[in-house]
Amino acid sequence: MKSVNVPFLDLNALHRPLREQFLAAIGEVIDSSAFAGGPFVAQFERDFAAFCHSRYAAGVGSGTDALWLSLLALGIAPGDEVITVPATFMATAEAISYTGARPVFVDIDPVTYTMNPALLESAITPRTRAIIPVHLYGQMADMDAIMEIARRHGLRVVEDACQAHGAEYKGRRAGSIGDLGCFSFYPGKNLGALGEAGAVVTDDQALAQRIFVLRDHGQERRYHHTRIGWNARMDGIQAACLRIKLRTLERDNAMRRELARAYETGLAGCPNIVTPVTAPGQLHVFHLYAVRVRGRDHLANVLAQRGIATGIHYPKPVHLQEAYQSLGYKPGSFPVAEEWAGEVLSLPMYTQLTFDQVAGVAAELRDALEQQSSQAELSHSL
Ligand SMILES: *Cc1c(COP(=O)(O)O)cnc(C)c1O
Numbered sequence: 001m002k003s004v005n006v007p008f009l010d011l012n013a014l015h016r017p018l019r020e021q022f023l024a025a026i027g028e029v030i031d032s033s034a035f036a037g038g039p040f041v042a043q044f045e046r047d048f049a050a051f052c053h054s055r056y057a058a059g060v061g062s063g064t065d066a067l068w069l070s071l072l073a074l075g076i077a078p079g080d081e082v083i084t085v086p087a088t089f090m091a092t093a094e095a096i097s098y099t100g101a102r103p104v105f106v107d108i109d110p111v112t113y114t115m116n117p118a119l120l121e122s123a124i125t126p127r128t129r130a131i132i133p134v135h136l137y138g139q140m141a142d143m144d145a146i147m148e149i150a151r152r153h154g155l156r157v158v159e160d161a162c163q164a165h166g167a168e169y170k171g172r173r174a175g176s177i178g179d180l181g182c183f184s185f186y187p188g189k190n191l192g193a194l195g196e197a198g199a200v201v202t203d204d205q206a207l208a209q210r211i212f213v214l215r216d217h218g219q220e221r222r223y224h225h226t227r228i229g230w231n232a233r234m235d236g237i238q239a240a241c242l243r244i245k246l247r248t249l250e251r252d253n254a255m256r257r258e259l260a261r262a263y264e265t266g267l268a269g270c271p272n273i274v275t276p277v278t279a280p281g282q283l284h285v286f287h288l289y290a291v292r293v294r295g296r297d298h299l300a301n302v303l304a305q306r307g308i309a310t311g312i313h314y315p316k317p318v319h320l321q322e323a324y325q326s327l328g329y330k331p332g333s334f335p336v337a338e339e340w341a342g343e344v345l346s347l348p349m350y351t352q353l354t355f356d357q358v359a360g361v362a363a364e365l366r367d368a369l370e371q372q373s374s375q376a377e378l379s380h381s382l
Contacts, residue, residue: 004360005307006348009188013352018244022194025240034236037216044239045199047246051166052181053173054201056208059234060215063162063184066198067095067132069232070158070180073210076101076129083123084132084160085115086317086329087337091184092134092160093318101129103327105319107334111277113137113290113344116336117145124149130156135164135174137313138190138256138285139278143169143177158182162198165190166253168283175201180211185242190256190287191249197238252351256286262355263289263347266362271373273365288313289349291365295372296345302368308361311346 015022034040041059049057060066076082078100084092086105096103106123109116115133131150133141143159150157157178161167164174165183175181183189185197200211213220218229260276267275274292278284290313293299300310317337319329331338347361 004357004364006309006353006357006361008309008311008346008348009350010352011187011192014350015194021244022241025244026237029236029240032236036235037233038236040236040239040243041234044234044243044246047243048183048199049201051173051246051249052175052183052201054176054181055203056201056205058200058208058211058215059239060198060200060211061232061234062196063160063182063186063189063198064091064095065215065230065232066162066182066184066200067092067158067160068098069211069214069230070182070200070207071095071099071101071130072214073207074130074156074158074179079127080129081125081127082130082132083120083128085134085136085337086319086334087113087136087314087340088134088160088318089162089314090318090321090323091162092132093324096132102127103318103324104128105329105334105337107336108136108340109142110336110340112139112142112279113340114139114141115146117142117149120146120149121153124153124155128153128155130158132158132160133178134160135162135167137276137290138164138167138287139276139282140164140167140169140174142279143172147177162186162189163287164285165287166249166283167285170281174285176203179204180207185238190253190285191242191245193238194241195235195238197234197242199234253285255351256349257284259349259351259353259355259358260284260286260289262358263362266359267291267366270362270366270369272369286349288346290344290346292340292343293345293369294343296343299365299368299372300345303361303364306364308364309348312344313346314344315341317341 045057080101093103159178159181161174162184167174185193215232218227
């Protein structure tokens, strides 16, 4: 078989056709000197709020800032508990810790890998203040069930939509269902900046106002600080470039869904693999295309030898990270998330990927899995 050579992500191919537009936009920012916050950020905020079907958007420095400031805006403080999942990027839990609150985890659904609402209630204590569902890989968590439990217990909900720009749950956009929705524009995300950036969306004017104040040193007016904030402003160059990329995000997400369908076709009937499941009522935006396989690390090596780059999102669940030893969780605390971490493998997924490349990756993966399963049979019969 000829080697296919597929990178995991190709930002260069994505940006090359936009280069002239980026340079013109950056030129405008340079000419206006609106580098930190300012009119370019305000314009992007208007566009992004509309995209998310939300009333307000606040541009911030990163997705991590978005999560942290959202929790601060809700008044989360030391002594509080905030519930999230262990199957996420570290930033979700870090944002909780940075408010002084304690992260409390609940396990994930074994099919969608998002928060299992059936386990949520047992994690609620008198100290619980908020819930952060994570829309992992581009599919939203089961928001109806989560919102119902949250409302019944008087808890606030912050959506971690950092992987889910434009995803929908029963026709409602990611970020627009909870009290606040948080987005990352890290370069590799579905909407990526040419650097670091993030945003918070909300329909609640008071919460939006708090984010605007918190991201800018707690100033209501220049040099009048009503609370202790931080510098978490979005920069003008990022906002100007993000506006250009936002115009094609809808189309890009549709392309990701088509590529996911092509993987599905290419891997149909393949032994020992679980491909992503889109739950009913969901519009998936496939930030990542993560399959599940036994012998994941070996398979990743075989694919690498054949020129196919893969990723692991994520190899160690948050509750087992060394940084969170003090929380006292152990292997076995969240068995579904732990199994997930041992088996997930992200295949290349980006809008410049071709259907031929997808077919090539699927064929190589099928070949490797078939070899693995015949070897397993052989060793079984020996
Ligand atoms: C990327 C990401 C973040 C953090 O975003 P940054 O912009 O890198 O700070 C948070 N949560 C999830 C689920 C992410 O994927």
